Amino acid sequence: MATFKRYLMFQAMMFVFGIVGPIFLIMFFASPPDPELRWAYWWGLFITAADILIALWLTSSTGDDKTPKDVNFAMALQRRKQRNGIGEG
Template sequence: METFKRYLMFQGMMFVFGIVGPIFLILYFASQPDPTMRWAYWIGLFVTAADILIALVLTETSTPKRNSDD
C-alpha cells in the first residue's frame, strides 16, 4: 500500500507540473470537430502518457529495495 501511495503522490505531482497534456486533450474534445486541431490531441496524448510513465519510473526508483538475505 505504501508503494501505491508513493505512486499517487508522484502522479499528482506530474499532473501539476505536466498539466499541458490534459489541457490539450480538453481543448481538443471541447472544440468543434476541426481537422486543424488534431495536433492538440496527439501532443496531449503523448504528454499525458509521458507523465504517467515518468511517475511509474519515479515510483520504481524510489521504492526501497529489500534484501533477500534477511
C-alpha cells in the first residue's frame, strides 16, 4: 500500500507540473470538430502518457528497500578518504 501511495503522490506531482497535456486534451474534445486542432490531441496524449510513465519510473526507483544513489556515493567517498588518510586532523 505504501508503494501505491507513493505512486499517487508522484502522479499528482506530475499532473501539477505537466497539466498542459490534460489541458490540450480537454481543449480538443471540448471544441467543435476542427482538423486544425489535431495537434492538441496528439501533444496532449503524448504529454499525458509521459507524465504517467515518469510517475511510474519515479515510483519504481524510490522503493523502501533501495538506498538513494547519493548516499552510496557519499559512503564510497568517505571510505576512500579513510583509506587514503585524507581529512585526518
